[in-house]
Amino acid sequence: MRIARTLRTALPVVAALALAVPAAAVASEEFFDRLAEALTTSALDGAFRARLSGxxxxxxxxxxxxxxxxFETTRPDLFNPRLSLFLDAQLGARTYVFAQARADRGFDPGDAGSRRRLDEYALRLTPWSDGRLSLQLGKFATIVGNWVNRHGSWDSPFVNAPLPYEHLTGIWDTEAVRSVHQLLLWSHVRPGLSAATLATEKRLRVPVLWGPAYATGLAVSGALGRFRYSTELKNAPLSSRPASWTRAQQWWTYPAVAARLGYAPNPLWAFGVSASTGTYLRPSAGPTLASGLGRGDYRQRVVAADVAFAWHHWQIWAELYRTRFALPRxxxxxxxxxxxEAKYKFTPQLFGAVRWNRQVFGTIPDGPRGPVHWGRAVSRLDLAPGYRFTPHVQLKLQYTRQAEPAAAPARTETLATQLTVRF
Amino acid sequence: MSPRPAVLLAAVLALLPARAGAQATIEGRVTLPKTTPAPVVNQRYEIVAKGGVVATNPPLAVVFLAGPFPKPAPPPVARLIQKDLAFVPALLPVQTGTKVEFPNLDDQYHNIFSYSPPKRFDLGRYRPDERPVPSQTFDVPGLVTLRCDIHEHMRGVVLVLDTPHFVMTDPAGHFRLTGLPPGRYTLKAWLDSKTTREHAVELTDGATLRVDFP
Structure with a gap:
């Protein structure tokens, strides 16, 4: 019923937007082109060029x-404006610098006031023109999987991320779990968490991957024929939260390592396999470790496979992550x-996308009770139509239905909309 | 008669009716805008990037004779290729009714689209070896801006004109428009979407007119 009420409220707004935005946007296309020119600079006879966009x-x-x-909110409705600025600069054909700064209500949408962050900054050197090797240093998105390439609001047909990138598990990164019972409490398999803990524990749990994982480190990548390889040495693993991504000191003590091998036999298909390992506990978890163990014993190990297909107006992607959190003792x-995930362009401007997500949990031994699943299986369906009014203005709507049979309620629905202006 | 002279003769005969009443010539120079810097390629998540410097054409103008000219039959065919992550040529003038083919000569996908009112289309992603080569017929005069959904920096222009008499300047702005029918017309020089210069001209048989667009 609440969804229906929201729809009744939201539909006139969306309809008004759909009528008003195109007229303004068409008139402003020339403006955006002029703005892009104004935000581009060059020197050294064009050898150095830089562009600000957003x-x-x-x-x-x-x-x-x-x-x-x-989401970090207790409200049923949330408005989240976000300004992202990108800097791309080239010095000749061998040196490339990029940065991404954001102003919003937090990396993950929530009730927080306005925040500003430098999410990415990196220097890339490409010694050979055939791309056989490039070195990248800085704070940047992970090389694992294929979602990162399209995670920007303009490129993704959805408003949110796929399930593996945002569904919280029962693993905390601030405290080492001490028993199976505690893990089952943290993962909500068993009731019993105190009200005080329930109010705050969401900030302690981690997903398999935390969004694009803009951790700090070094990457080596290259192309050899139809193969692509990438390796990275980062200061935090895939599951780490944004606050960990800038902790450069962790880089040398407990580095996270990842690698991806890609194969694209032709432009239609692209396959990839990835692996990653790193400690998932933050330094503050030190006092909670089992005796005789270090943070390095609490590792997250990930093996992943991804595939992408594109032909005419179809694009299809899939990723599968097998993750193991080591829980000593x-x-x-x-x-x-x-x-x-599949996307189809119905017309030059209208597109639709559907994504089916699933996460299941393995078992751990629970004494005489035998093996028990340490998390609640979850399925999620995302449906998202979208419309590009101009090359600079896009509107997306999204309906999400999540099924988690062991939860209460077992089924939930989320509505989302995102209007993006690109410049 | 050997095949080669026969082909030549046929070509000359085909040209004769047009040449008989279309002898005027206009030549001159267009002052072109300053060269803009090459685009900066977004390679943020294309971690394996080849090169990084993309060359663009220097600014060019299209000079054309505006007037009531008949549509061509059969419709002409033009090509605008994608090569080295750029449209070549970056500016393509065509007569209304022209079919433009878009061959992809790169070893990766492009996704050409246009939201310009004279022609909205989206070719989707197609393989370089796919046949027939994707094409569009441009039957409404106006400016059509081409973009690539994959490579943000790529930009091309198809200028659809209601006249068969047009020519591109060279990089210095020089042009020469030949085979023009006698009469009174407006000569136009298109520089960009906001700048088109005009000059009234009167053409006589066999004469060469000099027109400069400062």
């Missing part, structure tokens, strides 16, 4: 209670998470 996102959410995924906590 996106302005106006997002609205209608959320179930409690808020799913990485308890066992290994395994989870399998993945999704299949």
């Amino acid at each position: 996106t302005l996102d106006l997002e609205g959410y209608h959320l179930p209670s409690p808020a799913p995924a990485l 308890i066992g290994d906590a395994d989870t399998l998470a993945g999704y299949v």
Whole structure:
């Protein structure tokens, strides 16, 4: 019923936007072209060139209670404006610098006031023109998987991220779990968490991957024929939260390592396999470690496969992540998470996308009770139509239905909309 | 008669009716805008980047004779290729009704689209070896801006004109428009979407007129 009420309220707004935006946007196309020229500079006879660009996102959410995924709000409706600025600079053909700065209500949408961050900055050197090797140093998105390439609001047909990138597991990164019972409490498999803990524990849990994982480090990548390889040495693993990504000191003590091998037999298909390992506990978890163990014993190990297909107006992606969180003196906590996503352009401007997500959890031994699943299986369906009014203005709507049979409620629905202005 | 002279003769005969009443010539120079810097390629998540410097054409103008000219039959065919992550040529003038083919000579996908009112289309992603080569017929005069959904920096222009008499300047702005029918017309020089210069001309048989667009 709440969804229906929200729809009745939201539809006139969306309709008004759909009528008003195109007229303004068409008139402003020339403006955006002029702006792009004004934000581009060059020197040294064109050898050095730099460009400032960006996106302005106006997002609205209608959320179930409690808020799913990485949302940090207790309200049913959330408005999240976000300004992203990108700097791309080239010095000749060998040196490339990029940066991304954002002003919003937090890396993950929530009730926080305005925040400003430098999410990415990196220097890339490409010694050979055939791309056989490039070195990248800085703070940048992970090389694992294929979602990162399209995670920007303009490129992704959805408002949110796929399930593996935002569904919280029962693993905390601030404290080492001490028993199976505690893990089952943290993962909500068993009731019993105190009200005080329930109010705050969402900020302690981690997903398999935390969004694009803009951690700090070094990457080596290259192309050899139809193969692509990438390796990275970062200061934090894939599951780490944004606050960990800038902690450069962790880089040398507990580095996270990842690698991806890609194969594209032709432009239609692209396959990839990835692996990653790193400690998932933050330094503050030190006092909670089991005696005789270090943070390095609490590792997240990930093996992943991805595939992408594109032909004419179809694009299809899929990723599968098998993740193991090492829990010393308890066992290994395994989870399998993945999704299949398809996008189709109905007309030059109207597109639609559907994504089916699933995450299941393995078992851990629970004494005489035998093996027990350490998390609640979850399925999620995302449907998203979108419309590009101009090359600079895009509107997306999204309906999400999540099924988590062991939860209460077992089914939840989320509505989202995102208006993006790209410049 | 050997095949080669026969072909030549046929070509000359085909040209004769047009040449008989179309002898005027206009030549001159267009002052072109300053060269703009080459685009900066967004390679943020294309971690394996080849090169990085993309060359663009220097600014050019299109000079054309505006007037009531008949549509061509059969419709002409032009080509605008994608090569080295750029449109070549970056500016393509065509007569209304022209079919433009878009061959992809890169070893990766492009996705050409246009939201310009005279022609909205989206070719989607197609393989370089796919046949027939994707094409569009441009049957409404106006400016059509081409973009690539994959490579943000790529930009091309198809200028659809209601006249068969047009020519591109050279990089110095010089042009020469030949085979023009006698009469009174407006000569136009298109520099960009906001700048088109005009000059009234009167053409006589066999004469060469000098027109400069400062």
